[in-house]
Amino acid sequence: MKKKWWHEKIGYQIYPKSFLDTNGDGVGDLAGVIEKLPYLEQLGVDILWLSPVYPSPMVDNGYDISDYENIDPRFGTLEDMDRLIAEAKKKNISIIMDLVVNHCSDQHAWFQKAIADPKGPYGDYFYLKEGKDGKEPNNWRSYFGGSVWEKLPGQENLFYYHAYAKEQPDLNWENPALREEIYKMVNWWLDRGIAGFRIDAIINIKKDLTWEDLPVDGPDGRGFLTNSITRMQKRDGGTKNGIGVFLRELKERCFAPHDAFTVGEVFEVDREQLEEFIGEDGYFSTMFAFDPIQSYKKGTCQCEFDRNMNPDEWKQDVFVNQKLLGDIAFEANIIENHDEPTGVSRFLPDYAQNPTGTKMLGTISVLLRGIPFIYQGQEIGMQNAVWNTVDEYNDINTIDQYHTARDAGLTDKEALEACSRLSRDNARTPMQWNTQENAGFTTGTPWLKVNDNYTEINVETQDTDPDSVLNYYRKLIALRKSPAYKEVFAYGEFLPVYQNTSSVMAYYRKTENQRILITANFGKEAVSLTLEYPVKQILLSNMASAEPSLPSNDIITLNSCEVLVFELETL
Ligand code: NOJ
Numbered sequence: 001m002k003k004k005w006w007h008e009k010i011g012y013q014i015y016p017k018s019f020l021d022t023n024g025d026g027v028g029d030l031a032g033v034i035e036k037l038p039y040l041e042q043l044g045v046d047i048l049w050l051s052p053v054y055p056s057p058m059v060d061n062g063y064d065i066s067d068y069e070n071i072d073p074r075f076g077t078l079e080d081m082d083r084l085i086a087e088a089k090k091k092n093i094s095i096i097m098d099l100v101v102n103h104c105s106d107q108h109a110w111f112q113k114a115i116a117d118p119k120g121p122y123g124d125y126f127y128l129k130e131g132k133d134g135k136e137p138n139n140w141r142s143y144f145g146g147s148v149w150e151k152l153p154g155q156e157n158l159f160y161y162h163a164y165a166k167e168q169p170d171l172n173w174e175n176p177a178l179r180e181e182i183y184k185m186v187n188w189w190l191d192r193g194i195a196g197f198r199i200d201a202i203i204n205i206k207k208d209l210t211w212e213d214l215p216v217d218g219p220d221g222r223g224f225l226t227n228s229i230t231r232m233q234k235r236d237g238g239t240k241n242g243i244g245v246f247l248r249e250l251k252e253r254c255f256a257p258h259d260a261f262t263v264g265e266v267f268e269v270d271r272e273q274l275e276e277f278i279g280e281d282g283y284f285s286t287m288f289a290f291d292p293i294q295s296y297k298k299g300t301c302q303c304e305f306d307r308n309m310n311p312d313e314w315k316q317d318v319f320v321n322q323k324l325l326g327d328i329a330f331e332a333n334i335i336e337n338h339d340e341p342t343g344v345s346r347f348l349p350d351y352a353q354n355p356t357g358t359k360m361l362g363t364i365s366v367l368l369r370g371i372p373f374i375y376q377g378q379e380i381g382m383q384n385a386v387w388n389t390v391d392e393y394n395d396i397n398t399i400d401q402y403h404t405a406r407d408a409g410l411t412d413k414e415a416l417e418a419c420s421r422l423s424r425d426n427a428r429t430p431m432q433w434n435t436q437e438n439a440g441f442t443t444g445t446p447w448l449k450v451n452d453n454y455t456e457i458n459v460e461t462q463d464t465d466p467d468s469v470l471n472y473y474r475k476l477i478a479l480r481k482s483p484a485y486k487e488v489f490a491y492g493e494f495l496p497v498y499q500n501t502s503s504v505m506a507y508y509r510k511t512e513n514q515r516i517l518i519t520a521n522f523g524k525e526a527v528s529l530t531l532e533y534p535v536k537q538i539l540l541s542n543m544a545s546a547e548p549s550l551p552s553n554d555i556i557t558l559n560s561c562e563v564l565v566f567e568l569e570t571l
Contacts, residue, residue, distance in 0.1 A: 001327050001491070002280060006261050008490045009046035010477055011373035013198075015338045016053050016075055017061060018430045019376055021442035028430070028441070030076035034084050039459070041091045043379060043470075044477035047261065047371075048088060049198045051338055052098045053081070057107050059167040060396055061428075062098075063200060064105035068185045085193040094195030096261060101182050102201040103168040110181075111169050114160075115153050125178045126169050127161035127207065128152060139213045141222035145400040148225055163204045163225060165396055173205045173246050186254040196261035199284065203268050206243035208232035219408070229268045239273060247283035261285050263332050263373075271324050278329040286371060289331040292317040293340065311522035314347055315505045322369055322494040322507075331370045335361060336378060341426040345384035351524055352561045355381060359472045359542035360520045360563040364505055366476050367518050367565065369494045377431050379473040380462050384426040385451040387416060394448050398423040434460035467544035479540055479565070488514040498529055504558070510570075517566040521558035528557045533568035540565040 020032025030053065040048065052062030053075040062072070071081050085095050104111065113122035129137040129149070134157060136149035142163055149159040150166040161170045172178055186197070208231060214223025236242050255262050264287035266277060271291075278286050292314065325331055335343030343365070348357045358381035366372045387393065390402050390412075398419050405415035420426075425448060432454040433440035439454035451457075462468035480489045492509035503523030509516045516539070521527045531554045541548040542563045558564065 001330075003491075004285065004330075006047065006285060006371065007330060008481065008486050009371060010044050010481065011047040011049060011263070011332060011371055012040060012043070012045040013049045013051065013337060013373055013375045015051045015376060015428055017051075017447060018428050018441070020431060020433065021444065021446075024442060024444040025074065026442050026444040026447045027074045029074065030071070030080040030084050034080070034087055037087055037091055037093065040093065043374075043474055044481060045093060045374075047094045047096060047195065049096045049263070049373070050098065052100055054100075057105055057167065059105070059165055061394075063100050064103070064107075064165070064168045065100055066105040066107040067109075068104075069188060082192065089193070094261065095193075096196045096198055096263070097189060097194055098200055099186065099197035100200040101171060102204045103162065103164060103170045106167045106169055110171075114169075118152060118155065118158060121177065124175050125172055127172055129159055129161070129211065131157045131159050138211050139216065139222045140225040140228060141218065141220065142225060144397050145404055146220075147222065161207070163201070170204070170207075174209075179246070179249065183250065183253045186250070187258070190254065190258040190260055196255070196258075196263075196285070199262055199264045202247070202264050203229060203243065203266055205246055206232070206239075226268055233268075239269060240276065244276065244283070247277075251283050255284075263287060266290075274325065274329050278331070282329065286330050286332045288337075288373070289321055289333050289370060291321050293335065293346075311347060311349065311505065312502060315522075318364075318368065318505075319496045319499070319507070323496075325369065325494075327491075327493075332373045333365055333368045333370045334373045334375065335365045336375045336427055337373075338375070338427050339424050341384050341422050342382055343378060344381055345421075345426065349522070349524075352522065353383065354561070355467075355469050355472075356542055356544070357561040358469050359476075360522070360561050362469075362473055363476055363518060363540065363542065363563045363565065364520050366473075366480060367489060367509065367516075368507075369492070369509070372480075374473070375427065377427075379470055380432065380457055380459055381469040382429075382432060382451065382457060383453065384420070384423075385429050385449065387420045387423065387425070390416065390419075392449055393419070393423060393425050395424045395428070398425055432458040434458050472542060476540065485514070485516070485539070487511060488516055492516065497532070501527065501529065503527060504529065508568075513570060515568045515570045517568055518563070519556075519558065519566070520563040521560060524560050526557050526559050528555055530554055531556060531566075531568070533571055536567040536569055538564060539567055 014033055016028050019028040020036055021028050022031040053071055054065045055067040055070050055072045056062045056064050071078050088095050110122050110125045114126050118128055131137055136147045137159055140148040142148045144165050148161055152158045152160050162168050163170055208228045214227050217223050233239055262284040264284040266287040278284050343361055344353055344358050347361055393399055402415050402419050405418050428448055429451045430441035430446050435455050438446050439450045439458055462470035488509050488511045492511045495508040497508055498504045498506045504521055504527055506519035535550055538548050
């Protein structure tokens with residue numbers, strides 16, 4: 001595999017609304033990100049992904065953009081953005097922005113012009129279609145529930161398409177004029193000094209233009225729109241002739257000339273298409289490894305509720321994915337993001353939801369093959385919040401799920417219980433900086449409630465505690481990037497081991513000269529394992545104690561939630 005500048009890097013996602021508010025309006029801002037750059041540098045972060053900071057009505061918290069070439073005043077100004085790029089650069093931190101070009105906001109000038117003159121040039125920036133007898137053009141269900149079609153304001157029988165909320169009209173990528181606008185904007189940002197983009201919802205930019213109804217898969221009489229994507233790909237023989245044409249053009253016109261780093265939010269492609277998407281000549285540098293964190297959703301649609309993962313299932317999914325990737329490509333490994341519940345609450349059994357278990361989970365994930373992306377607060381072990389009423393939520397998707405659940409006959413308590421486990425707001429509660437009011441996030445009223453556990457879980461307290469989760473993450477990242485081991489952690493082969501030992505998740509990372517064993521016990525009871533190779537040294541342990549001692553023979557015992565990273569002889 002050809003080496004790339006970003007292969008040995010550590011990514012970190014900031015959800016700006018919830019990171020740090022410096023002006024007391026209850027919403028995080030770019031000045032807050034700048035203030036915390038030393039913190040991020042000390043953690044070992046190299047690539048900083050900012051969720052959207054463009055002007056937006058915030059129906060979907062910035063994923064509804066009303067002006068692509070500006071900054072929302074809630075977050076600051078373009079000058080603040082330039083300052084952030086420059087200050088970050090001084091610390092060797094690259095900034096990547098969120099590229100949301102499947103849809104814009106209904107407040108964007110393009111959409112307003114389309115409303116004013118649907119037959120004019122801007123009408124063709126969107127998908128406008130006549131209804132069938134006054135009803136929607138087809139039966140597709142959107143990601144956030146309900147139809148993908150909404151009547152264009154002022155029209156009797158003309159609808160526009162939206163894969164997400166009705167305030168997020170989809171852009172028509174079939175129109176070359178629209179594509180030109182996008183490329184101009186992308187290059188404008190890259191020329192400003194950002195290193196690349198995280199690319200939102202990108203698989204949706206190609207539509208099945210037959211617009212045929214989907215098989216009904218829910219009590220609402222609709223079919224989930226993602227099925228139209230897979231149906232289209234099957235029918236048209238894969239992605240290369242469809243979405244691939246757009247993605248190649250985007251890469252050639254924008255990313256390649258800037259040597260940009262891009263990480264795609266890509267769903268609905270077969271693993272056989274990994275090479276096409278993120279191989280040597282792929283459309284993107286990398287994409288998020290969603291399969292292992294989302295497999296619980298397989299075969300379901302958004303209107304169904306799911307359950308927590310169990311560690312053995314997660315292990316299987318991670319291993320299958322790592323094996324598939326081989327050395328074809330590098331995926332971006334995550335245990336959480338702004339759309340998912342926190343990793344600690346999702347993957348760890350109750351008895352493991354403590355600092356020791358949190359460190360174990362972090363180790364397993366950060367040392368996998370691929371580029372790790374840490375989500376803000378993961379490094380201190382932030383957890384899901386307790387949600388008492390539906391009014392505490394802000395997320396459009398959670399609120400929709402709550403109502404779907406109520407319509408399906410669940411009681412208020414049951415509906416809240418179903419939402420609370422997976423609500424996207426779990427990851428969006430403000431960053432917990434200290435024990436002061438609002439966890440030091442704001443002096444005003446936070447836009448979303450602060451998790452009650454901030455007096456125990458916060459940066460300031462953990463900073464000075466050598467055994468804290470934060471200091472462990474610092475050590476873990478430093479190990480991954482250390483001159484002696486960065487090669488094996490970036491490029492070493494991934495080899496699962498002790499696969500049939502339930503509750504143990506273990507793997508080797510191996511090059512010709514080095515063999516590292518990462519081994520964790522997710523179980524409640526201690527487990528003994530026989531080492532296959534002699535131990536050279538212990539590189540990391542999550543046990544809050546002095547230096548761990550080397551095993552006296554080839555048997556090691558892992559206590560509940562213990563993780564050990566060994567360097568073994570290669571033999
Ligand atoms: C994926 C983003 O991560 C999510 O937050 C957003 O709601 C949708 N795409 C729509 O942009």
